Amino acid sequence: MKRAGLGCILVQARLAMPLSDYLSPSYLALCRLVSALADEHGLSIEIYDEYGWMSGHGGGLTVEGADHLRERHLFWTSGILQNGQVTLQISDIDATFLDFLGPAARRWTYESGKPQWGLWQIVSGGVISSRTLLQPSQIRFLETGDSGCTVQITAPDLPDGSPVALFVAATCLTSRLVNYLIQETAERFSNRVYAPLREAFPKAEAFFFDHPYAGFYTWNGQNSASGPDAIHNSLLWDNSLTETGIDGIVLLDAVYGTDPQAASQRAYLFETYARQMHHAFFGTLRRWCDAHDIGLTGHELLPHVGGWNLLGGLGGIDARVAPGGDYFGIDTFKTQSVTDAADYNPQLSAILGDSLARAHGRTRCTVEQYSTGREVGRPSLHGQWDLSLSRLRAQIIRHIFQGARRVLLHALFLPDALHPNPDHQSDPRFDFAPGFNLQPWWDDAPDVLEELARLSAFLEGGVPVRSVALFYPLEDLREGRSPPDCADHFGLWAEALMNAGIGYTVIDEKQINEKTVFNGWLHLTSGQFDTLILPDVTVVHDPKTLSILEEFSRTGGRILRSGSTSTVSRNDRTRRFEGPAILTSDIAFFIKDAFPSPLMSIEGQSQRIAVQKLTPSLLRVTVFNDSDQERSARLTATPQERTLLEWQCETGEAMSPVFISANTTYVFPLKPKQLLAFELSVTVAETRSFPINQAPCPSTPYKKILETDWLFQTGPDSSPVPISVECGWEQQGFGHFSGTGIYTLHLPHFNRFNKHNLSLIVPKISGTMRCFVNEIQIGKSIEDNASFLLPCLDQPFKISIHIRNTMANTLYPAMDTPLKPTEFPCGLLSAPYISAS
8 A cells, every 4th residue: 555655544344244253353453453554654544433334333233232222213104084084004114225235235234134123103193284283192003013014093073085194113123223313322333333443543543434324214105195205215213303393293394295384394304303413423423532532534425426416426315314414514523524426527526525624624625436337337336347547547636626635545455355255245346346456557556646646735735716605505405395406506506617617615504604795705714705606595594694695795796596586594485585597508608608717728628727826926726638639728818927837746846937928828738638737926037938949850751550560468477479459458369367468569670760759659558558668668658548759779679568457357257247358448459650759
């Protein structure tokens, strides 16, 4: 890990490890060994706090001997009275969220491999149409069982046809998952899990929690109300919630109500419910960590993961029932901000994480990067063993540009994962693959990771240049009956702003209420903003927010909105803050017209630019060509003379400064996937001109195509065989080979036709590449094409090209899937050639 350029490690027990081994004496002994080795090699440690994930259960240790801490849920159903009675049934309670894990998930989360319900309790019942409650004596169990219950409601006073609802609670008697509403849960988790892990890792910097949640249960009888579900999954339940004002009327309105009053009750329910979960669980963990002199970090369930829509990453669940949703609220319990990111497309994670940090007086964040198969049409667990180092580099650059200080790679695998024990309850090779360190290209990763570390260090100083605030629509998310439009609107704005190169920060309502407006600027903890965007914000929590928005607009601040043209507050629906709305189809076009041209822009692609202000006259700017085509970047002209000092992330070296005259636009080329970093300062130095040195061109074009006589080896000790360089080695009898392929070409009679520089052009590659001439390395590349200057040698040439592919060719065909090794190109895909340069 140290050799690869990693700086911090976390140890995680995954499902392939027997559950009984977790926190055993031998497990903790290995943790102590890792701790000592990390210290010896100068690596820091954070403590991953769980077996698998869903922090809180401790692999079942939290509820062992404490059945009252097992997950307990609230279920509901409804029916129509006939002859003063109705019989209601809840059955087939099931959670499908972890079904992608197969039987391993059931064995992990349930002691018997399946949920069994008991300790049934009638919580309340009521008449939906009149918002009135039934008396406890009118509701009785007819039957209770492992997977549901039958209840009879008797109400002879009510007319036939009256719609009635029932709320019951039950404990999952076999679940290892916990009830986050109870403070004792976190106390017991701390004592049984945090304490031994803290002793095993005495120099660890923080505990890291991951995805605490329980349930996402659905059941037969849930959908008996008309219209879309107001709440899609069961709620955790504890009777203490009734002491916070969550009574039968609130439940009746929140689940079955359809009018604005019901929406307010639903928001109140989720606000109160989340507050109790967050304080009981995260608050207790933070107090334990403070008492034991260690930080607390990690991330909650983030339903936007992998994209921009706030609810678009994890479908089929109601994320409001889990600890989460109010990301700004949860971040107050952390000592560092963390989010997670799925797969390798641009997404919200890093900018949200950085925004959370800045809302609480910190800067930047950690992004946990993991892989699923969804992005490439595979089951999630199958992941992406075909992930290239180039794609990984590009994603990390995007994260850093958007506010990540560090990227946590999920995950590095133990080498034994490639040869799993048949007795393992899950296949460790396909546990959100790849194991980055098992990829053949991992040997080429240190240079890339060093480059990325320098990029992060370069952007550490100063503050990001962002004058736009994007409002996080928490109240709309709480009120929504079905996925609210604000989630999609938010994502459209977030993505369009990034693609246009407009810096922005996500803000919450609490910040607006705590800070001030001055001369058309919002002065918030996380920055100063002259533009506020409301993504289909129909409601806010506090009427004070509406007053501040009015003041901001009145004093010159700009408010942009899409969707709804008016906003009210939860408990005052008569007062409105109104303004024109932009059509979602026009958002990207509107941004181009409404904002001035950015300081830097890249022609022909979405903008990948970060700007940090160190002083009023000194900026740090980074630019990334996130495409496979050559582009040009344009530095906008200003009235001042400026100095441009390039800083190379690959080496850490500064180049010679370039002086730019006043009112001059500066244009420079960008190679595919090229990263540039420079400091830009206003200068009073004498303007200088640097002529472009034009290399003399040969009188006639020169191009020697090297299409024949290549030899190939699957390692230095294997026998060389002839190979074509017009297609990959997977097409030529090496489909199942993963490793370092060596191409060799001897040019015994090659003569330089003149004294001009010659380059070796490799037009199409799949894998990481190192190029040698007469055993001396002349260059390397992780991209899909490369160019290397050939040495001036008056002797025969021997060209060797070493290419490392991925483990996809070895692992995917071995599975029971339709994936064939020929689907994963490897090596040289087009003939190299020598060209005059």
